[in-house]
Amino acid sequence: MFKKSLLALALSATAFGAAASTIEAVNVTTAEVTTTGSEALAAFTSYKSTGTGTPARAAVFSKEGLALAGDKITVNGVSAVNTFGISFKAGAKYPNGSAVTFLVTGAEFDTSSTVTHSLDAAADTTTGVTAAQAQAKDMTFLSKAADKLVFQVADGVDEDAVTYLLRTGLTKITGDVTITAYASTPVVTEIDKTSFKVATVKNQFKITPTKASGVINVSADRKSFADTVAATGVSAKADFSVKVETDNTPDVLAAVADSVTVTLNNDLSVFDTDADGAFDDGVKVVATDATNTTFTYDKTKKTSVIATKTAGNTAFSRDYGLDIDLTSNGTAVTNGIVLAPTTFSGKVEAKYTGSSKSETLTADVALGAWTLNGSVVKVPYMPFGDNTAVVLRLTNTSSKTGDLTVRYMLEDGVSEWKSVGVVASIKPGLTNISDLVMNAIKADAKVTKGKVAIELTTNVPSSDVTITALFRDIKEQDRAVVGTN
Structure with missing residues (x-):
């Protein structure tokens, strides 16, 4: 037994x-x-x-x-x-x-x-x-x-x-x-x-972004943000960063941080209007953690990279991002820069080591966006040509006069907006903007006919702007109203 x-x-x-x-x-x-x-x-x-x-x-x-x-x-x-x-x-x-x-x-x-x-x-x-x-x-x-x-x-x-x-x-x-x-x-x-x-x-590591949430101030002609401090030009909400952090602390086989590289998908040449490789006077774009990270802007490639200054096991504890301030010796920017609604994103490459080997954690990361406190109206579809008349009318019920900025996207496989800049100054009341908008688009795109999506940004309060959009067949006299959003 x-x-x-x-x-x-x-x-x-x-x-x-x-x-x-x-x-x-x-x-x-x-x-x-x-x-x-x-x-x-x-x-x-x-x-x-x-x-x-x-x-x-x-x-x-x-x-x-x-x-x-x-x-x-x-x-x-x-x-x-x-x-x-x-x-x-x-x-x-x-x-x-x-x-x-x-x-x-x-x-x-x-x-x-x-x-x-x-x-x-x-x-x-x-x-x-x-x-x-x-x-x-x-x-x-x-x-x-x-x-x-x-x-x-x-x-x-x-x-x-x-x-x-x-x-x-x-x-x-x-x-x-x-x-x-x-x-x-x-x-x-x-x-x-x-x-x-x-x-x-x-997972030992995770990627944590601190996203931008800047609100572009139309009352300041889109040259600053709603939370901009007048004395310094600093807007905390305009900045963004990303950090590689410990998600779970392992007991066995812990990997060790080595370095981080963040490549922005956004083109910051908007702040380099003369294309000299340096940001314009009154524009300050620096690494969030300038002591431990580097920031490189390439005017030719139009790329921006934030990276570890010295590789080591503390690399993942750093903030990899940009502080963007619009100042000129303590006053508001006076150059020709006009801020546009922007969505920021980037690619994170975090290198780590272990077992005498190395590997890289790669991820796409959303870094927030800048929005307007003014009016942004999209016309999702508008045909134009010799036999098509475009009708665009803008009603401004405020007492403020503001610039009208146009971006467009032709229906030809293009998936990015293209800007033609400011096309008019909109006064209070009703304005026929048909020719102003369409002539600017046709001149910039070098076309005379086609189909296009249009974004109309007016530097006046959004609640005070209404845009009517329609097109008419000149021969048949048929017309169609286009919904806006």
Whole structure:
């Protein structure tokens, strides 16, 4: 007869270890080596949530670090601080001829010829187990498969008094890893089966943008923002940045930050009206963190890049962005720049290292937008040509006179707006803007007929502007009203 026993499994940075009939994750903090070359059991603490007495949790693997390691990790039976391993403990003695089986899901056991599989008793000076005593209690390796390892118990050993260290390897780690253990005796095929999710794979890094939300002030002729401080020209809402941050702190295989590059999709040449490679007088565009990052504007390529100044493990804690201020010695900008509604975006490339390799996290990121507190009206469709008359009427019910700016997009596969600038100054009342708008578009596009979408921006309060849009077939005298938005 035999005594029914209890199993214990746990995950650790060096070893699993736990109380009877439990499986819990543990983290090795110190090692105790009693004899050179001998097995050693480390002192460990459970991976637990914050607070005393809370249930054990799975160890967190860095998804990025795991990929650098080739989705595999060594399970090392010899204790060493911050290595990953498994310890096993039975709750009572098993009869001679019994076996212990380990199963894995979410990964595979590494069955390659370079990996050793053993289940050895650990020396532990805190319990008085010497290296020689431990080695006499080692279990014998019987068989291996991608999902299973089997060991036979040694004769005459009280397994419940021993902590065993499993030496193996895990590969093809696809997600959460669960280890299951059970014993088989000469008369019972499966007893004391217990499982625990010993590891979970989580993203270590995330990209967090601080988005622009600047409101262009039409009352200032679109040369500043609604929140611009008059004395300095600074608008906090005009700026944007992005930071690579820690999403989950890993226990195992942490990747290390190296550098970040952010390439804007926006063309900042609007602030370089003379195309000399320098921003116009009264325009200040600088890196948000000028101490630790660099900002490069290329007038030829019309590209803007913010990057790490010095590569290192603090690179991901920086703000990569731009501070955009419109000042001229403390006064408002007096150059010819007119701010336009703009949506900002960029490409983030965050390089990190681990396992003597490097990889780059690449992502497109939205960085916010500038909007107007004036009137922006879109005419989504307008045909024009020799036989088509365009009618555009603008009603300004305010007492303010403001510039009318036009952007257009021809229906020829183009997906970006093109600006023709200011076409008129709109006074209070009704204004026929048909010829003003269409002549500017045809001259800029060098066409005489086609189909076009039009954006009309008026520097007066949006609630005071109404635009009527329609077109008429000159020969047939048919007309159609176009909805605006």
